[in-house]
Amino acid sequence: MRVVVIAGGKGTRIAAVNSEIPKAMIPIDGKPILEYEVEIAKRYGFTEFLFIIGYMGDRISEYFGDGSKWGVSIEYFKEEKPLGTAGALGYLKEKLTEDFFVFYGDTVMDFDMRAMLEYHQSKHADATLFLHPNDHPYDSDIVDLDSGGKVRKFFNKPHTEDFISHNMVNAALFIFSPKVLDKIEVGVKSHIEKNVLPACLEDGMNLYGYVSFEYIKDMGTPDRYYAVCEDVRSGKVARMNRIYSRPAVFLDRDGVISKEVDLLCKPEQLELIEGVGEAIRYINEKGYFAVVVTNQPVIARNLCSLEELDFIHAKLETLLGHERAYVNATYYCPHHPDSGYPEERKEYKIKCDCRKPAPGMLLKAADDWNIDLSRSYMIGDRPSDVKAGENAGCKQSIQIEMNKPFALLEAVKSIL
Ligand SMILES: [Zn+2]
Missing domain, CATH: 3.40.50.1000 (HAD superfamily/HAD-like)
Structure with missing residues (x-):
């Protein structure tokens, strides 16, 4: 089973980093975020990667090469122009003929990939979305589930003041079946959360929410970057994996x-x-x-x-x-x-x-x-x-x- 990493995100300036680099290459303790992702997947036995690269993508391919240094194999797809988070997937329909994980390249996480995959398979889902509550649901993309975990509706931000919902937020990590790719037009800019998933739902596909309280955060701002670095160093990121019991x-x-x-x-x-x-x-x-x-x-x-x-x-x-x-x-x-x-x-x-x-x-x-x-x-x-x-x-x-x-x-x- 492949892991597709969307690493075409625009360059960013994080205070700790002097020069502009792709988001996925932002270092934590001298190691790019993307490298942590490769290591997690490898730990769970997933060794086939497809990196979607774009802006300054050479920095990524030069660093990771074919992946052999990490005992994995990495293929690349280079976007000629930015097509949103989903657009490039449209070109990959022939390569992605089985279910696959989708990561964003700038996410710091540690989660039990096997547990999520088992859930996905037990539901016979066309797509499974990793969901969790957060401390700012009022400005987050909310997913409404039925009691069996099936997605009923997407409520994307911004919300009205009187909006009431469960605190169930899309963490931007997925397992997709190839059927999802049918909803992506080749060469057209589109986004997974805003366009593709709502289109799948409208089409009657089986989307499921996988609720978990494991660590998963992206790097929005310098403040968040420093907080996440601290969480990696203190072991919090690893400790929140669901294989470890919590009180x-x-x-x-x-x-x-x-x-x-x-x-x-x-x-x-x-x-x-x-x-x-x-x-x-x-x-x-x-x-x-x-x-x-x-x-x-x-x-x-x-x-x-x-x-x-x-x-x-x-x-x-x-x-x-x-x-x-x-x-x-x-x-x-x-x-x-x-x-x-x-x-x-x-x-x-x-x-x-x-x-x-x-x-x-x-x-x-x-x-x-x-x-x-x-x-x-x-x-x-x-x-x-x-x-x-x-x-x-x-x-x-x-x-x-x-x-x-x-x-x-x-x-x-x-x-x-
Ligand atoms: Zn009772």
């Missing part, structure tokens, strides 16, 4: 993140408690997953549909996004054990293993995201939250006062 802070929703309202079932009822944005941002910055685990018997009681609940969670993520914070995942228990309400939905009236104090949601999250429960915390406002944390084997479970401003912030600062 989480599990959070109850009502009374802890959002104001407790009896049986919240309308998005307009949802309001963040003061200090919550800062608290969750703190969790994010400390490298812990922030995972919401919430009992939502409103589903069993039929006071709220699954779609409405999903929209409430989208609103929660939007409000947090405005405070530069994000949750990694949300789990809810739709069940309720007591029947007898006239409006109830029978199928959810069961004794389940996810309703807190049972640990089901925490165990599922741990399994989904390789979370180390023994280094994780549970924070809630009820004894059943504390019990759920204990039942799951968390390091510590903390009960805070319901709806109290800054209670969550105090709690996370006392433990992390």
Whole structure:
């Protein structure tokens, strides 16, 4: 399987670099970004590369040659004129007859390529997009997924002020099948995110989002460059690969993140408690997953549909996004054990293993995201939250006062 690297990006001046060079050749500790990408792919056994080069592309081909120095093989395609991120792919239809990875040449990352490929294959996807939440969704390209991970819609920036969505951002890393290339006109300038993927979707192709919290960042500005360099040196980039377990802070929703309202079932009822944005941002910055685990018997009681609940969670993520914070995942228990309400939905009236104090949601999250429960915390406002944390084997479970401003912030600062 080939790895196509789009390295035709215009030259750039990063403060640490004196002369103008192609973005992919920006050095981190004396090594071009592109070289890190080659090494990652090689580590996962992918050794066939196709570099799309353009502006000052000779600097790239002179450095990498045929790739033998790295134990890989590299072919080049040189763009005669810039054709956007996708245009050059149009010329490569004959070469790319099997599914292939697409990297941008100026991305610093470390991710489990096998896990993404397995996901892509399990979905029989025509294209798989690497997605993640970030701390500025309000000015990012957002991808809307259904509950099975299939792409429903693209919301490219800029967004209106009242835009509400899950915090699911395109990280600009893909697996494409050759079918995607049919949507690229030869010799015409086009972009993967703006033109090609929306055209694929419109055509009814199967696009899937692969959600992951591994490290992937591009170099936009000198500030970001320095931050990324530091992350490479400190080992953070490598450590965030999903093969390594990470700790989480599990959070109850009502009374802890959002104001407790009896049986919240309308998005307009949802309001963040003061200090919550800062608290969750703190969790994010400390490298812990922030995972919401919430009992939502409103589903069993039929006071709220699954779609409405999903929209409430989208609103929660939007409000947090405005405070530069994000949750990694949300789990809810739709069940309720007591029947007898006239409006109830029978199928959810069961004794389940996810309703807190049972640990089901925490165990599922741990399994989904390789979370180390023994280094994780549970924070809630009820004894059943504390019990759920204990039942799951968390390091510590903390009960805070319901709806109290800054209670969550105090709690996370006392433990992390
Ligand atoms: Zn349940």
